[in-house]
Structures are given as structure tokens and as C-alpha cells.
Amino acid sequence: xxxxxxxxxxxxxxxxxxxxxxxxxxxxxxxxxxxxxxxxxxxxxxxxxxxxxxxxxxxxxxxxxxxxxxxxxxxxxxxxxxxxxxxxxxxxxxxxxxxxxxxxxxxxxxxxxxxxxxxxxxxxxxxxxxxxxxxxxxxxxxxxxxxxxxxxxxxxxxxxxxxxxxxxxxxxxxxxxxxxxxxxxxxxxxxxxxxxxxxxxxxxxxxxxxxxxxxxxxxxxxxxxxxxxxxxxxxxxxxxxxxxxxxxxxxxxxxxxxxxxxxxxxxxxxxxxxxxxxxxxxxxxxxxxxxxxxxxxxxxxxxxxxxxxxxxxxxxxxxxxxxxxxxxxxxxxxxxxxxxxxxxxxxxxxxxxxxxxxxxxxxxxxxxxxxxxxxxxxxxxxxxxxxxxxxxxx
Amino acid sequence: xxxxxxxxxxxxxxxxxxxxxxxxxxxxxxxxxxxxxxxxxxxxxxxxxxxxxxxxxxxxxxxxxxxxxxxxxxxxxxxxxxxxxxxxxxxxxxxxxxxxxxxxxxxxxxxxxxxxxxxxxxxxxxxxxxxxxxxxxxxxxxxxxxxxxxxxxxxxxxxxxxxxxxxxxxxxxxxxxxxxxxxxxxxxxxxxxxxxxxxxxxxxxxxxxxxxxxxx
Numbered sequence: 001x002x003x004x005x006x007x008x009x010x011x012x013x014x015x016x017x018x019x020x021x022x023x024x025x026x027x028x029x030x031x032x033x034x035x036x037x038x039x040x041x042x043x044x045x046x047x048x049x050x051x052x053x054x055x056x057x058x059x060x061x062x063x064x065x066x067x068x069x070x071x072x073x074x075x076x077x078x079x080x081x082x083x084x085x086x087x088x089x090x091x092x093x094x095x096x097x098x099x100x101x102x103x104x105x106x107x108x109x110x111x112x113x114x115x116x117x118x119x120x121x122x123x124x125x126x127x128x129x130x131x132x133x134x135x136x137x138x139x140x141x142x143x144x145x146x147x148x149x150x151x152x153x154x155x156x157x158x159x160x161x162x163x164x165x166x167x168x169x170x171x172x173x174x175x176x177x178x179x180x181x182x183x184x185x186x187x188x189x190x191x192x193x194x195x196x197x198x199x200x201x202x203x204x205x206x207x208x209x210x211x212x213x214x215x216x217x218x219x220x221x222x223x224x225x226x227x228x229x230x231x232x233x234x235x236x237x238x239x240x241x242x243x244x245x246x247x248x249x250x251x252x253x254x255x256x257x258x259x260x261x262x263x264x265x266x267x268x269x270x271x272x273x274x275x276x277x278x279x280x281x282x283x284x285x286x287x288x289x290x291x292x293x294x295x296x297x298x299x300x301x302x303x304x305x306x307x308x309x310x311x312x313x314x315x316x317x318x319x320x321x322x323x324x325x326x327x328x329x330x331x332x333x334x335x336x337x338x339x340x341x342x343x344x345x346x347x348x349x350x351x352x353x354x355x356x357x358x359x360x361x362x363x364x365x366x367x368x369x370x371x372x373x374x375x376x377x378x379x380x381x382x383x384x385x386x387x388x389x390x391x392x393x394x
Numbered sequence: 395x396x397x398x399x400x401x402x403x404x405x406x407x408x409x410x411x412x413x414x415x416x417x418x419x420x421x422x423x424x425x426x427x428x429x430x431x432x433x434x435x436x437x438x439x440x441x442x443x444x445x446x447x448x449x450x451x452x453x454x455x456x457x458x459x460x461x462x463x464x465x466x467x468x469x470x471x472x473x474x475x476x477x478x479x480x481x482x483x484x485x486x487x488x489x490x491x492x493x494x495x496x497x498x499x500x501x502x503x504x505x506x507x508x509x510x511x512x513x514x515x516x517x518x519x520x521x522x523x524x525x526x527x528x529x530x531x532x533x534x535x536x537x538x539x540x541x542x543x544x545x546x547x548x549x550x551x552x553x554x555x556x557x558x559x560x561x562x563x564x565x566x567x568x569x570x571x572x573x574x575x576x577x578x579x580x581x582x583x584x585x586x587x588x589x590x591x592x593x594x595x596x597x598x599x600x601x602x603x604x605x606x607x608x609x610x
Contacts, residue, residue, distance in 0.1 A: 002500065002501055005500040005502075016529070340484075347473060348476070349473065349502075351466070
């Protein structure tokens with residue numbers, strides 16, 4: 001038997017029938033890659049979700065779906081109108097048991113969420129400024145690294161908040177915000193968000209606003225008579241759509257700040273005992289829901305794991321079926337080439353050498369399929385790093 | 395060099411095959427085997443080179459009792475000592491002329507130094523060297539035939555068996571191919587048994603044997 005001769009013959013057959021070999025290896029590789037890709041993607045999603053959850057001790061928000069609250073607080077899925085008044089956050093903070101970082105997660109700009117928060121959030125998440133400076137005044141905006149790269153934005157530019165409904169004329173008008181800084185990449189949902197001060201997010205919501213000062217003499221023509229002695233402006237009063245050095249003082253809030261909405265708040269207890277007390281205290285609250293993100297996540301991942309098992313099982317069956325089809329293709333191919341093998345036998349090539357040549361062809365195709373499958377797996381790893389969690393959370 | 399005694403062969407389906415009481419080919423002798431179609435000329439060639447195993451009798455070739463060898467031994471012996479030219483040339487279409495010529499060496503003991511040069515010389519003599527790196531599938535029938543002849547000679551066999559290798563060739567070229575085979579065999583005292591129906595070629599051989607004369 002001459003193994004090298006047999007392998008050489010097989011290689012020449014495979015390489016001189018490139019298209020067929022590639023199709024066969026490709027088909028086999030793709031079906032083999034799918035279960036691996038699903039596994040990698042799901043594992044990476046689980047890992048990323050778990051890392052974020054573990055790094056967030058407690059979250060508070062409106063009673064209701066714990067999953068929704070967790071996704072709002074950790075992954076910036078819009079909280080819509082499910083909010084709690086800021087005073088409840090202050091209440092938790094005032095207990096002395098924890099530090100509280102409120103989050104306003106409702107609006108977006110260019111498809112990315114606008115997160116209203118406090119400077120403590122950046123410290124808590126370990127986010128640092130890579131370019132420009134941190135938020136210092138109303139209307140300032142700091143970008144996550146990902147969103148800055150994708151949208152081509154940088155300090156010195158500006159973004160407009162998106163209206164919630166295009167046809168709602170009485171709704172919230174877009175606010176132009178100054179981009180003052182870009183955060184260093186963190187590989188978390190923070191990379192894909194716009195960060196503003198909590199007050200700026202209320203400005204976006206229309207709770208605060210800015211307009212011409214009606215007390216000034218030049219605005220007297222825009223003041224309408226009022227029965228209750230208050231000041232009522234006419235439609236000619238200019239509303240500000242941007243906070244500038246000149247008009248900054250013209251912005252003001254109406255009402256009690258303690259009643260202004262936040263959609264979630266991260267609670268950082270001082271110790272384990274404080275955490276236990278807080279969880280116990282708010283467990284039955286009708287105003288507030290408190291949860292450990294990691295607990296909520298484990299329930300979610302449990303369901304996800306079941307689905308993954310089903311999907312991987314189904315894909316493994318598909319791979320098995322494809323493997324059988326490929327085996328059939330080889331069997332038919334060898335049958336069609338019977339004359340060729342008979343010739344080799346007639347010139348004296350041994351059975352072992354012929355068998356080895358056939359097996360080598362199978363191995364070459366299998367190796368090609370393995371390369372394609374592992375390439376697919378590597379693509380899944382790269383995908384997992386970039387878009388996965390965002391896609392998973394939606 | 396080739397001695398056949400009391401050879402008896404039946405096909406596996408029981409159909410009567412061939413019986414050759416006695417037949418000899420001398421060293422370096424070139425024999426043309428003639429006979430009507432279906433008489434068993436191809437079967438006799440396959441028996442001589444050990445592709446078929448007879449039910450009785452012996453075949454001896456250059457001191458080797460072929461009929462006493464096992465299947466793997468017959469294959470190994472054939473690969474090293476016998477050159478076969480098939481009726482349909484049986485080239486590997488996905489191999490180049492060079493690769494087809496070197497196939498018996500690559501799948502046998504392995505190509506030795508100088509073997510490629512010998513293959514190239516044969517290709518030159520058979521006028522196929524210009525297609526050296528061309529795939530067999532791209533050759534004409536005549537070119538395929540010449541490559542098949544070169545492949546049968548490349549490993550310097552002691553016995554060459556050819557089954558109507560010149561059937562579809564023009565007169566000049568078929569005579570050239572047969573002359574080359576004869577020359578190669580005679581220069582190395584190798585035997586040549588060629589099945590042919592072509593009367594023009596018969597004078598080139600040392601002996602013409604009709605199958606009907608040697609079978610019982």
C-alpha cells in the first residue's frame with residue numbers, strides 16, 4: 001500500500017472538482033456550524049447579560065414586570081410611561097442604606113436611547129471620557145463609544161431628541177443637545193446610548209422648558225390678560241429648542257421636582273445587611289418594586305436555556321440528516337466512479353490503497369466542512385461581541 | 395517467460411469460459427493474439443495478469459506462478475511487473491497527462507529518481523509531451539490512446555498486455571504506437587501480448603496466434 005499516493009490521488013480529485021467539493025463541504029459546514037453558532041451566541045448573550053446583572057446589585061422602579069424593569073435599568077429598553085417619582089428614589093437614598101442613581105429611559109435620538117442620569121452613574125459603571133469632557137450643564141450630552149462611531153458624532157456636534165409620535169402636534173418637541181464628550185468603549189449597552197443630565201431628560205420630556213422672559217419690557221406685547229392675576233403668554237412667545245449660554249436662565253421647571261419621573265434607579269447598598277433590609281422593606285410596597293437583577297435574569301435565562309436546547313437539538317437533527325445525505329452523495333459518487341476504481345484495481349492498485357483514496361476524499365471534504373463550520377463559529381464569536389445583546393434585548 | 399498449463403476458467407455465473415491446455419511466450423517475444431469477438435481474448439489477458447483467477451491450471455510469468463498468488467500479491471505483482479493497455483484507455487480524466495503516466499509509480503512502490511524523465515521520453519516518443527500538463531479530459535481519443543500506451547510502459551514492465559489499443563487510430567500513428575511498444579519490450583526483453591483485429595499490424599509481431607488454436 002502506498003498511503004501518500006492514495007492521499008495525493010484523492011487530493012487531486014477533490015481539488016480538480018473544486019465547485020462540487022466546495023458545495024459539498026459548504027453544505028456540511030453550514031449545518032455543522034449552526035448548532036455551534038447558536039451555542040456561542042446564546043452563551044455570549046448569557047455571559048454579557050449576567051455580567052451586567054451581577055454588576056448591578058439592586059434596581060427599583062414601578063411595580064409590574066420585573067423583567068421589563070431589569071431591561072430598562074440595565075439595557076436601556078424604553079420604560080415608556082412606567083415611571084416612579086424621584087422622591088421615592090430620594091426616600092431610599094435618605095434611608096442611609098444605599099446610594100441611588102436614578103435613570104430616565106424614555107426618549108431616543110437617531111435610534112439610540114437618551115439616558116438621563118447623574119454623574120455617579122459613570123463612576124458606578126467605570127465609564128471614562130475618551131474625548132471631550134463630562135456633562136457640566138443643562139443641554140450637554142455625552143455619547144457612548146459605539147453610537148459615536150456608528151453615527152459619526154463627536155464633541156462640538158449636536159443631536160436632536162426624536163419626538164415620540166410624529167403626528168402628535170401637542171407632544172414633546174425635539175431638543176437640540178450639545179455633544180460635549182465621548183465615552184471610552186466598555187463593551188456594554190452604555191456604548192450605544194446618549195447620556196444627559198437627569199434635568200436635561202426632563203427638558204426633553206417637556207416637563208421643563210425655556211422661553212422669552214415675559215417680565216422683560218420688550219415682551220409686554222406677548223402678555224395676555226389673565227383673570228387670576230398670573231402671567232399668560234401669547235402664541236408669539238418664543239419657545240427655546242436648544243439650551244445656549246444666552247437662554248440658559250430662561251429654562252425652568254414647573255411643579256415639584258420630587259414628582260418628576262424616573263423609569264428606574266440603580267440602588268447600591270452599603271453592605272449585605274443593608275441590601276437585605278431594603279429588599280425586605282420594599283418587597284410589598286405598592287409604589288415601588290425592588291429587585292436583584294441577577295435573580296430576574298436567572299429566571300429569564302432558564303427559559304432561554306430551554307429554548308436553546310430545543311433549537312440546538314433541532315439543528316443537530318438537521319446536521320445529522322445533512323450528514324446522511326452527504327454520505328449518500330459519497331456513496332453515489334463512488335458508484336458512478338466504479339469504472340475508475342476498477343481500472344485502478346486492474347493496473348494493480350491494492351484494495352487498501354483504493355479504500356484509503358476514498359477515505360481521504362471524505363476526510364478532505366470533512367476538513368473543508370470543519371473549516372467552514374469553525375469559521376462560522378468564529379463569526380458568531382465576533383457577532384456576539386458586537387451586536388448580540390443589543391439584538392437580543394431589542 | 396510466460397507459461398500456461400491446463401488453464402481452465404469459468405465465469406462466476408457458471409457460463410463456460412476458457413480452457414487453454416498449453417501456451418508459451420518466449421522472453422522478449424511479441425505476440426499478436428487474434429480471434430473472433432467474444433472468443434475470450436480479453437479474458438485470457440485478464441487471466442495472464444491475475445485480474446481473473448482460473449478454476450484450474452497454472453500461469454507462470456518470469457519465474458512467478460501467478461495462479462499461486464493471493465489477490466493482494468497478484469495486484470502488487472501486476473502493478474510492478476505488468477503494463478496493461480485497456481480497450482477504453484481508462485485514463486483518469488481529472489489527472490494531467492503527467493499524473494496519468496506516473497500513476498502506476500505513485501500508487502505502487504513510489505516514483506524513483508529518473509522515472510519522470512523516462513515518462514517524459516515516452517511522452518515525447520508518442521507525441522503527447524506537449525499535453526504534459528493538460529487534463530486527460532481535454533485530450534482527443536487518439537491522444538488518450540497514446541497516453542494509455544505510455545502509462546503501460548512507464549514502470550518498465552516485464553510483460554505488456556494490450557487489448558486492441560490501436561482500434562481507433564490512423565494508420566501512421568497506430569503503427570508508430572505499436573512500433574514503440576515493440577521497441578520498448580524488445581530493448582528490455584519484455585514480453586508483449588496484444589489483442590488486435592488489424593491485419594496491417596500483424597507483420598510487426600514475432601508471432602501471430604489465433605485464440606482458436608490454443609483453446610481446447
